[in-house]
Amino acid sequence: MKTPIYLDYSATTPCDPRVVQRMLPFFTETFGNAASRSHAFGWTAEAAVEEARSQVAQLLGAHPKEILWTSGSTEANNLAIKGTAQMYREKGNHLITAITEHKAVLDPMKHLETQGYEVTWLPVDRKGHVDLDQLRDAITDRTILVSLMAANNEIGTLHPLAEIGAICKQKGTLFHTDATQAAGKIPLDVEAQHVDLLSISAHKMYGPKGVGALYVRRKNPRVRLTSQMDGGGHERGMRSGTLNVTGIVGMGEAARICREEMATEVPKLMALRDRLEQRIMKALPDAVLNGDPQARLPHLTNISFPYVEGESLIMGIKEIAVSSGSACTSASLEPSYVLKGLGLGDELAHSSIRFSLGRFTTEQEVDFAADRLIAEVTRLREMSPLWEMVQEGVDLSQVKWTMH
Amino acid sequence: MAYSDKVLDHYQNPRNVGSLDKDDPNVGTGVVGAPECGDVMKLQIKVDDHGSIVDAKFKTYGCGSAIASSSLATEWLKGTTVDAAAEIKNTQIVEELSLPPVKIHCSVLAEDAIKAAIEDWRKKQAAAKGAAAETK
Numbered sequence: 001m002k003t004p005i006y007l008d009y010s011a012t013t014p015c016d017p018r019v020v021q022r023m024l025p026f027f028t029e030t031f032g033n034a035a036s037r038s039h040a041f042g043w044t045a046e047a048a049v050e051e052a053r054s055q056v057a058q059l060l061g062a063h064p065k066e067i068l069w070t071s072g073s074t075e076a077n078n079l080a081i082k083g084t085a086q087m088y089r090e091k092g093n094h095l096i097t098a099i100t101e102h103k104a105v106l107d108p109m110k111h112l113e114t115q116g117y118e119v120t121w122l123p124v125d126r127k128g129h130v131d132l133d134q135l136r137d138a139i140t141d142r143t144i145l146v147s148l149m150a151a152n153n154e155i156g157t158l159h160p161l162a163e164i165g166a167i168c169k170q171k172g173t174l175f176h177t178d179a180t181q182a183a184g185k186i187p188l189d190v191e192a193q194h195v196d197l198l199s200i201s202a203h204k205m206y207g208p209k210g211v212g213a214l215y216v217r218r219k220n221p222r223v224r225l226t227s228q229m230d231g232g233g234h235e236r237g238m239r240s241g242t243l244n245v246t247g248i249v250g251m252g253e254a255a256r257i258c259r260e261e262m263a264t265e266v267p268k269l270m271a272l273r274d275r276l277e278q279r280i281m282k283a284l285p286d287a288v289l290n291g292d293p294q295a296r297l298p299h300l301t302n303i304s305f306p307y308v309e310g311e312s313l314i315m316g317i318k319e320i321a322v323s324s325g326s327a328c329t330s331a332s333l334e335p336s337y338v339l340k341g342l343g344l345g346d347e348l349a350h351s352s353i354r355f356s357l358g359r360f361t362t363e364q365e366v367d368f369a370a371d372r373l374i375a376e377v378t379r380l381r382e383m384s385p386l387w388e389m390v391q392e393g394v395d396l397s398q399v400k401w402t403m404h
Numbered sequence: 405m406a407y408s409d410k411v412l413d414h415y416q417n418p419r420n421v422g423s424l425d426k427d428d429p430n431v432g433t434g435v436v437g438a439p440e441c442g443d444v445m446k447l448q449i450k451v452d453d454h455g456s457i458v459d460a461k462f463k464t465y466g467c468g469s470a471i472a473s474s475s476l477a478t479e480w481l482k483g484t485t486v487d488a489a490a491e492i493k494n495t496q497i498v499e500e501l502s503l504p505p506v507k508i509h510c511s512v513l514a515e516d517a518i519k520a521a522i523e524d525w526r527k528k529q530a531a532a533k534g535a536a537a538e539t540k
Contacts, residue, residue, distance in 0.1 A: 307465065308465065309442055309443065309465055309466050309467055309470075311442075311467040311468065312415070312466065312467050312468050312470075312471055315407070315415060315467075315468040316415075335442070345439075345440070346439070346440035346441070346442070347439035347440060347442075350439075350442040382421070383418060383421050383463055383464060383465075383471065384463060384464070384465045385435065385444050385445070385446035385463040385464065385465055386439060386444060386465045387465075388423065388446075388463055396439065401437065401438030401439065401440070401444070402435075402436050402437065402438065402516075
């Protein structure tokens with residue numbers, strides 16, 4: 001077993017070797033510009049792009065013509081949100097999202113607020129769910145778009161897409177979902193789930209970095225977007241720029257593998273995740289599972305370890321690559337806004353670790369990670385004044401701390 | 405974030421982890437920080453009759469730099485006098501551990517913990533003297 005062990009698949013995934021093999025000729029031999037209509041180099045590239053488009057469409061239950069290539073999910077989210085907001089400005093100026101969305105949704109929304117749009121920021125419950133009645137009540141005849149993610153990137157909570165989509169359809173507003181974390185992990189079907197716009201990224205599903213896609217519904221209703229990148233009129237004028245043919249080919253292959261192997265891959269991931277979780281919980285019974293224990297991604301678990309701080313914990317388990325909701329891992333010194341959005345106290349948010357498993361994770365790695373983590377939490381607790389106080393029977397919520 | 409070798413060393417082999425009897429009149433205890441902020445330091449000193457610090461212990465909840473700052477502080481405290489300890493500045497800790505700007509608050513916390521421990525010890529001493537005077 002090689003260390004460090006990678007348990008941060010929600011941050012990014014390695015390319016599947018099959019994806020790399022499929023991409024290689026497009027760097028050197030079939031390098032044409034997909035927009036070159038006058039020669040075989042261009043035709044070959046275009047054919048490959050269209051095949052990939054079809055693969056991505058199949059993963060989502062969409063038509064290939066509804067897939068638009070982008071540089072990743074951040075661009076796809078920006079295009080979906082700003083693109084519809086600008087296109088449908090005559091209908092209204094209202095958008096709805098939730099406080100636990102990814103920054104690539106929150107920040108475009110905040111940007112729109114400075115441009116005269118109004119945004120409703122839905123709160124979430126302890127498990128990370130929005131209240132669907134509250135969503136329904138928030139939609140008015142001036143609402144352009146509802147944007148709610150398929151799966152949360154920090155805690156893995158799944159939003160009920162079909163129910164949200166049905167509400168939006170009934171109320172006559174567009175529904176965008178950021179499915180970056182969900183694609184390839186849970187079944188997505190834009191028809192059954194009434195999704196109008198959907199963002200995905202290749203590098204979260206064993207494809208290359210720097211390529212993504214936006215699904216844009218073509219009928220019932222036909223969704224139109226104001227382009228955010230102007231130029232040669234590629235992608236039906238919605239996203240100009242020479243296509244990243246190599247990356248697109250990789251994304252297509254990655255989507256194909258995910259679709260064909262999901263049925264066998266997901267149960268395996270879930271078993272490994274449960275094994276990790278159970279081993280940790282058994283040894284550290286006061287650890288807290290964040291998010292929804294049922295409706296969540298199969299490969300992710302987010303756990304808080306009370307009385308120890310996240311960054312020091314991560315430092316101690318350097319043989320394991322994971323993420324933390326701790327303030328100290330960011331420059332802002334603020335703990336995870338997602339965990340705080342759930343109503344978690346700062347101290348629990350500070351001590352949280354996100355483990356995300358993937359295609360190449362083994363049982364041996366999971367056991368090693370659990371054991372290292374348990375040992376380090378135990379060591380840090382021995383060093384923790386909070387743990388000592390709790391052992392002495394002190395109620396930490398009653399202590400008068402000196403804020404700094 | 406890359407840590408300096410000294411931070412890593414203190415984190416992996418922290419000096420003087422533990423607790424002294426907080427009810428001992430010769431022991432001063434300082435607890436600073438808050439769980440919400442991501443760091444709490446408890447620093448204790450044991451002082452002899454000549455004002456020399458004969459022992460120092462710490463427990464810290466916080467990032468690696470916070471643990472290293474308090475560990476280093478206990479190293480410096482042991483064997484020095486209360487008066488000299490009161491002069492320790494956070495900038496010395498920053499320099500010794502090569503802390504980056506975002507971690508300077510860890511060193512400030514360590515300085516505060518030292519001051520709080522001394523303050524606690526002084527209060528206890530004054531109370532003990534007062535009690536001694538009353539019984540006379």
